[in-house]
Amino acid sequence: MAKNEKTDVLTPSVLDTIDVFSGMPKDDPATNAMQTMADGGAMQQVKTGYTTAVSVQKPRSLSLVVNKVLEESALAGQNFYYGWNVKSKDGTTSRIEGPSIDLAMCLSRNFGNCAVDIDCQETPTHYLFTGTFIDLETGFTLPRMFRQRKSQGIGGKMGKERAEDIVFQIGQSKAQRNAVVKAMPGWLILKAISVAKESERRTIENLHESRAQVVGFFRDKYGISPDRIENSLGRYVDNWTKDDIVNLRSTYTAIKENRVTADEAFPPIDQEKGDTNGKEKAPVKEPEKSESESEDPGKESAGDEGGPETDDGGDGDQEINYKGKLMVAKKNDPDMFKKACLDMGTDSQAIPRTKAKQKKLYEIYLNNRDFREKMANGGLE
Numbered sequence: 001m002a003k004n005e006k007t008d009v010l011t012p013s014v015l016d017t018i019d020v021f022s023g024m025p026k027d028d029p030a031t032n033a034m035q036t037m038a039d040g041g042a043m044q045q046v047k048t049g050y051t052t053a054v055s056v057q058k059p060r061s062l063s064l065v066v067n068k069v070l071e072e073s074a075l076a077g078q079n080f081y082y083g084w085n086v087k088s089k090d091g092t093t094s095r096i097e098g099p100s101i102d103l104a105m106c107l108s109r110n111f112g113n114c115a116v117d118i119d120c121q122e123t124p125t126h127y128l129f130t131g132t133f134i135d136l137e138t139g140f141t142l143p144r145m146f147r148q149r150k151s152q153g154i155g156g157k158m159g160k161e162r163a164e165d166i167v168f169q170i171g172q173s174k175a176q177r178n179a180v181v182k183a184m185p186g187w188l189i190l191k192a193i194s195v196a197k198e199s200e201r202r203t204i205e206n207l208h209e210s211r212a213q214v215v216g217f218f219r220d221k222y223g224i225s226p227d228r229i230e231n232s233l234g235r236y237v238d239n240w241t242k243d244d245i246v247n248l249r250s251t252y253t254a255i256k257e258n259r260v261t262a263d264e265a266f267p268p269i270d271q272e273k274g275d276t277n278g279k280e281k282a283p284v285k286e287p288e289k290s291e292s293e294s295e296d297p298g299k300e301s302a303g304d305e306g307g308p309e310t311d312d313g314g315d316g317d318q319e320i321n322y323k324g325k326l327m328v329a330k331k332n333d334p335d336m337f338k339k340a341c342l343d344m345g346t347d348s349q350a351i352p353r354t355k356a357k358q359k360k361l362y363e364i365y366l367n368n369r370d371f372r373e374k375m376a377n378g379g380l381e
Helices: 029-038 062-080 101-111 160-183 186-202 207-222 226-233 242-256 322-332 334-344 355-376
Strands: 081-087 093-099 114-122 126-135 141-149
Touching (some): 062 101, 081 186, 081 242, 093 101, 093 160, 093 186, 093 242, 101 114, 101 160, 101 186, 114 160, 186 355, 207 226, 226 242, 322 334, 322 355
Antiparallel strands (some): 081 093, 126 141
16 A cells, blocks of 8 residues: 555544444435434335325315316316217217316316326337326326327328427327316316306307308318208208307317317218218208297297197107106206206206207207216216
8 A cells, every 4th residue: 555545544533423323424314314203203205206195385175176167167168178070870960078178277277286297108100198197185196098199180281290299299288188187076077168168158149140150260271161061060051059159169179189170070971971872961951940939049938848849850759758858857867957958058947849959958968968977987088
């Protein structure tokens, strides 16, 4: 060993830096942890990427959360829900509907004391996102996986790399939305959508102008002709109701979020063949409204429930007692029946006089009930 080589020796100054019985310097993190426990403190061991419930400075108030979400829903309108009509092989029409990405962000923002984490893995053909909702206040953690195909068409003329960047963002947004929607109370989502719909309905002051605006919008932005929209709704533009306008606006939200393309929402008529010799199906021509009939669908007098029933359903609907079914629904499921009345555009809860409106109200009731059951069973995607 060279004479000038420095060696560590246990001098008095070195010994003073060692905590008694520990064998570690006083400023060592392990020593500080031991001292914390010795002083009566608690330590938390983390084995995953998420921690358990933690103390928060401002605990969550569920009533305040509900008020804030519904207040924002009334302002957002169509931006908080999406929907479009689909036709099955037997020719019947059903509607797909759900909360939008904007509503999911509203829910998580007003819920507070939570986080939404995203993890992504990549294959040659897909992005595999895992969106995780974390309730910091309760420790509840819910992961949801979403597979986004890279080949999804997004329309427009842009470079391949730019298109792939947009597809990535679409997948990320959907993964976040799915995690939040699954974690939030289903009844709150249903209520928020109902408030948003009613708010959107109140913006329709002139039905004739609203019809023209919708037709012009889809024609100019997506090249969708009016007859394709009429074929999707099953009635001519002059007979569109406020509910039809509200639903068409929500279809735009679905297209904007890339849940469906414009051609899928409004298929070219030559792709929908009739039952005989491939003849194109035409929209159902509804009877013209009389001057005394309100523009607002379902605006009936208070005595409508006991009024005479007019059999104008057609196509075998005479065999279905929609009035009786609505009376049972009103008695056994009053909340969902009331929501159906609101969705149809009537402030009263009277059963309509005509069978056509009875059928429409009952279909709205069934759709709302099915949506509620899917939410309760965790089946909403």
